[in-house]
Amino acid sequence: MTVSRSTPAGKPTVRLKAVSLREQAREAVRTQIVLGQIEPGEVRSVISVAEELGVSITPVREAVNDLANHGMVEVMRNRGFRVPVLTEHDLDEIFLIRTLLEAPAMTDVVRVLDGAPVPQFRQLAEEIAAAAREGDLVTYLDKDRQFHLGLLELLGNGRLVTMVAQLRDQARMQGLQKLADQGELTESGEEHITLVEAIEAGEGELAAELMRKHLAHSRGIWAGRAEPAS
Structure with a gap:
């Protein structure tokens, strides 16, 4: 959604777009996985990924759950997530x-x-x-x-x-x-x-x-x- 604000003189200022951090995090982690930048079998914590992406834990946790539903990762309770090894x-x-x-x-x-x-x-x-x-x-x-x-x-x-x-x-x-x-x-x-x-x-x-x-x-x-x- 695009948000437009105007100055008192009626001139538009910067147009802002609402962007989902969850979606951005999901695409970033997906790309890392498919390109092999996250090694299969490697356990990654949500906290470490959030720090790398410069966002809070919540959107990363939501992104990981989305990817788990697609079969890209396995969620490991209290540890983070792991990319399954493919044969x-x-x-x-x-x-x-x-x-x-x-x-x-x-x-x-x-x-x-x-x-x-x-x-x-x-x-x-x-x-x-x-x-x-x-x-x-x-x-x-x-x-x-x-x-x-x-x-x-x-x-x-x-x-x-x-x-x-x-x-x-x-x-x-x-x-x-x-x-x-x-x-x-x-x-x-x-x-x-x-x-x-x-x-x-x-x-x-x-x-x-x-x-x-x-x-x-x-x-x-x-x-x-x-x-x-x-």
Whole structure:
């Protein structure tokens, strides 16, 4: 909500926006977890995280409870929280389910758009590719999340979006900085641009196949190793 105040002369002063500290804390901790900045199995106290973020304990505690409901952390009574350790099998399951959901959904996205241009997704795709080239992992992750979930939101199926969002949150990136430094993220980043081109061309089956290959490629990346896109 935007709040506007005026001086006695009627001139507006600074416009203030009410921002949820709980939401900010949740996104900050989520990013740290997915990027592997909080080690799996490591016990973190809410107090220490609150100090790092420069906020009170309450919004951090609420944020941790939100993330626990999504399966990202385990709350440890009187100790804090812990990030569950993921196995290769866990990652296989996550990406298999994502593929089953997201690949066929691209055919429906193409049908719904019916050839309409999607400049917002082209911009996101270009920003993802640029972040990959620059090794900017925070931007890469943020834009990638907006891209994938945004395409699914076009279908008007809130449950589908929620399920994929939770699956993304349950995955972890391992050794991603090393891959970024070696330029191994560039190809995956540019795959988003190719997908947008297929969507705008009305190629539903191609878009589904590109998403399938992209997720197969991403499976290796999220495990910290480079894999061929094909």
